[in-house]
Amino acid sequence: MCGIVAYIGKKEAYPILIKGLQRLEYRGYDSAGVALLSNGELNLYKKQGKVANLVDFASDKNTTGQIGIAHTRWATHGEPNDKNAHPHSSSNGNLAIIHNGIIENYDVLKEELISRGYVFKSDTDTEVLVHLIDDIQKKEGVWFGEALRIALLSVTGAYAIVVISKDKPDTIVAARKSSPLVIGIGKENDFYLASDATPIVEYTDQVVYMNDEEIAVIDLKDGMKLWNIQDEEKTPYVQHLELQLEALEKGGYEHFMLKEIHEQPRSINDCFRGRLNATEGWVELGGIKDYEQQLINANRVVMVACGTSWHACLVGEYLFEDLARINVEVEYASEFRYRNPIINEGDIVIAVSQSGETADTMAALELAKSKGAIILGICNVVGSSISRITHAGSYTHAGPEIGVASTKAFTAQVTVLTLMALSIAHKKGTMNETKFRTMLAELELIPDKVKKVLENNAHIERIAAEYKDATNALYLGRGSSFPVALEGALKLKEISYIHAEGYPAAEMKHGPIALIDEAMPVFVVATKGTSYEKVVSNIQEVKARKGKIIAIVTEGDEQVKLMADHIIEIPDTDEHLVPLLATVPFQLLSYHMAVMRGCNVDQPRNLAKSVTVE
Ligand code: F6R
Numbered sequence: 076m077c078g079i080v081a082y083i084g085k086k087e088a089y090p091i092l093i094k095g096l097q098r099l100e101y102r103g104y105d106s107a108g109v110a111l112l113s114n115g116e117l118n119l120y121k122k123q124g125k126v127a128n129l130v131d132f133a134s135d136k137n138t139t140g141q142i143g144i145a146h147t148r149w150a151t152h153g154e155p156n157d158k159n160a161h162p163h164s165s166s167n168g169n170l171a172i173i174h175n176g177i178i179e180n181y182d183v184l185k186e187e188l189i190s191r192g193y194v195f196k197s198d199t200d201t202e203v204l205v206h207l208i209d210d211i212q213k214k215e216g217v218w219f220g221e222a223l224r225i226a227l228l229s230v231t232g233a234y235a236i237v238v239i240s241k242d243k244p245d246t247i248v249a250a251r252k253s254s255p256l257v258i259g260i261g262k263e264n265d266f267y268l269a270s271d272a273t274p275i276v277e278y279t280d281q282v283v284y285m286n287d288e289e290i291a292v293i294d295l296k297d298g299m300k301l302w303n304i305q306d307e308e309k310t311p312y313v314q315h316l317e318l319q320l321e322a323l324e325k326g327g328y329e330h331f332m333l334k335e336i337h338e339q340p341r342s343i344n345d346c347f348r349g350r351l352n353a354t355e356g357w358v359e360l361g362g363i364k365d366y367e368q369q370l371i372n373a374n375r376v377v378m379v380a381c382g383t384s385w386h387a388c389l390v391g392e393y394l395f396e397d398l399a400r401i402n403v404e405v406e407y408a409s410e411f412r413y414r415n416p417i418i419n420e421g422d423i424v425i426a427v428s429q430s431g432e433t434a435d436t437m438a439a440l441e442l443a444k445s446k447g448a449i450i451l452g453i454c455n456v457v458g459s460s461i462s463r464i465t466h467a468g469s470y471t472h473a474g475p476e477i478g479v480a481s482t483k484a485f486t487a488q489v490t491v492l493t494l495m496a497l498s499i500a501h502k503k504g505t506m507n508e509t510k511f512r513t514m515l516a517e518l519e520l521i522p523d524k525v526k527k528v529l530e531n532n533a534h535i536e537r538i539a540a541e542y543k544d545a546t547n548a549l550y551l552g553r554g555s556s557f558p559v560a561l562e563g564a565l566k567l568k569e570i571s572y573i574h575a576e577g578y579p580a581a582e583m584k585h586g587p588i589a590l591i592d593e594a595m596p597v598f599v600v601a602t603k604g605t606s607y608e609k610v611v612s613n614i615q616e617v618k619a620r621k622g623k624i625i626a627i628v629t630e631g632d633e634q635v636k637l638m639a640d641h642i643i644e645i646p647d648t649d650e651h652l653v654p655l656l657a658t659v660p661f662q663l664l665s666y667h668m669a670v671m672r673g674c675n676v677d678q679p680r681n682l683a684k685s686v687t688v689e
Contacts, residue, residue: 076687077161077175078102079256080274081144081237083247083293084265088143089133091267095274096126096147098323101331101477101677101684102175102270103149106160109133110171111140112244119171121160125678142247144237146173149683152181153198163202165209166194169241170219172208174201175270176233176254177688184229204230208238220248220292227252227290227304233434233687235285237268245295250304251285254687255432255460258283258291258299260313266293270685271456272316273323273475280316284458317457322474330670331677332478332570336662337529340522342473342483343655346490347522353515356508358498360491362469366423366449370495371503373423376401377416377448379408379439380427381686383481383565384488388427389558390654391492398500398651408439409689420447427492428452429476429484430685431459438689440464453491455484469495478677479684480570482662485562486525489654493518517649521656524646528659531643535660538625538641539667542596545573549587549597549622550661551580553610556600559654563598563661570676571669580606580613591622598664600657601639603629604650614638625664627657 078099082088092109100107107129108121118137122128126147146161153159162171178184181200184207189195193206204226211222219240227234233253240246249256249268259267259275259282267275268291272282285291288304301309328334351358363370370376376395378388385407392403406416408426412435418424424443428436431454440450440461452461452468455476462468471487497514500506506514542548548567552560561577568575578587580599591597597617601610611634614624618638626639629647636642645656669676 076102076149076683076685078147078270079144079173079175079235079237079268080270081173081247081249081268082265083142083295084261085141085263086265088140089138092143092145093126093130095269096145098273099270100126100147101479103147103683104678105150105155106148106157107146108160108162109143109145110162110164110239111138111143112239112241113137113140115241115244117164117168117171117239117241119162119164121157121162123156123160142239142244144171144173144239144247151177151688152200159197159199161201163197163199163205165205167209170205170209170238172201172205172236172238174204175235175687176252178203178230178234179232180230204236218243220246220290223248223250224290224302224304224306235270247293249285249291249293251289252287253434253437253460256285258285258293260299264295264298266299272318276316276318276323277320281313282316283311283313284463314458318475323477330478332480332482332666335476335478335483336659336666338474339483339486339659340526340529342487343490343525344522345472345474346487347519348472350494351515351519353512353519356512356515358494358501358515360469360494360498363451363467363495366451366467367498367502369421369423369449370499373401375422376403377418377422377424377443378403378405378427379411379424379436381408381433381435383485383562384427384429386558386562386565387485387488387492389561390489390555391427391496393555394493394496394651395499398496398506399503400505401499406439408433408435412439412442416442418443418446418448422448423451424448425451425453426461426465427488428461429455429481429488431456431461432685432687434687434689437461437464453488455487479679479682480566480665480676486655486658493652514649514651517652521648521652524648524656525659528645528656531660532663535643535663536667538643539664540671542623542625543668543671545594545596547590547595548573548575549583549590549595550575550577551583551597551610551613552577552600553580553606554604555651555654556602556657559600559657559661560598562658563665566662566665567668569682570665570679571672571674572680573668580610583613584616588616588620591617591620593621593623596623596625598661599624599626600653601626601628601635602645602653602657603632603647604653611635611638627660
């Protein structure tokens, strides 16, 4: 949510910043801007809309300079227009700032600054910071880095900030609290700063992930120094970046989303690596080994997440309860944190998050930690905030997910939860050896079965063409296919803007059935298993009201085929593993419908990939 990038060194900053913004555009695309220091001048350009608009706008301007900051915005305070775009500058034009996060007490600070004569040019919360720094510089006679530190002492909220100043054209200052900021240490005494490592990876693999309330001062002469806001010097912890550049490119696919859908056989396999061996009959999640016994003994586990990750938790609930006989509560992180939840010392709270930066999930975890819970994380982004505040956790290893709609991260989350449930069930003795071994063997086959599902792409595209003009859609499923229905509906609404709802199939008759007529597509998971016959009855109820049925069925199914308008076959598998296969046709359906409707599938309107505000 908002992407920031900055450069200081001997190279021309502008091309580095623009490329960086394009990499970070998935974090927000309401406006973009850049500020460059060149020959004692601070040149600042910003434009509503995508980075491409900024590039057009700046094409005939002076974009030289070896120090610069840039920003791509997801609007929180103030409309997405030119004046609210970052960077923001001080009244005297000396300072420029970019910011990701929210200054919660901005209104109090703003009032005070206005009363002292400061004139605001934007409606953003960020602008208070630049005037505050300017004000402290004037009042206390300190340089802008020290003024930033003092300013942050009176700021409440979340921030990743980078500031430059005409007064010190060889220096860049950055600070972070609750919003991510990574510093890449270049090979030519240069430094790259960004919200994540994607703009950095092609220049260096040496990075420092800033911690909360740290300030980095980067100077062309003295290099990088880290302080905390209490003015104590800190030692930077330099890490090796594992990211591959190819993972950030479309690799011949028309969209990142399509690429990421097709990557799932690989990403699920990567998730297994070193954790699952069906031949030898073991499953082990090294990252949570130290807390395994607590999981085995747990009476209750709480899972917290948002959006698609919350759907993965719902699948996890079925797995943990059915296989490991552990009572699971799945909570929207945003609700959990404000509900005075009952958490006791030693309770286990598992956060699931692709980005590892979601503000609500972070806050829910912090609350649980403060009440003495053991907090575990399942994250995709290595080094992310959630992965750093948890006691232990497991990465999903899905690789960078650039499409704003989550696809491969979801199946990777479900894979980790499946591995966890199996490991606990086996050790706890709630699953016998034969069943355990059969499940491991089935699980190991999932990547190949996902490949088979993907071979149906052309058939799915033809179905999408029939329903692309729908205005509403229902998604139905039972058991662990209910979260698959929720996820199918979310995918459709977020990228194609078709209104869609997911329901447990049996709930349809308690209300949603009133919506069904000949124009209503109903997408149903009707695979073989415990609830098969029940779902067949639900399909009949829809058909009796002339609704259109698009059913996901087990290969070779004959019964649903006779009733449904369309079927999409998926390979047979253990019932517990169906979500890993049944999700994929829904992803493809949403993708094709959105493309046919002319929607921007990788960057849907109003959305951002990493939601770092409440
Ligand atoms: C939907 C989607 C969102 C995220 C949600 C949580 O496709 O991507 O619903 O799942 O914002 O994000 P993470 O998983 O990063 O915590």
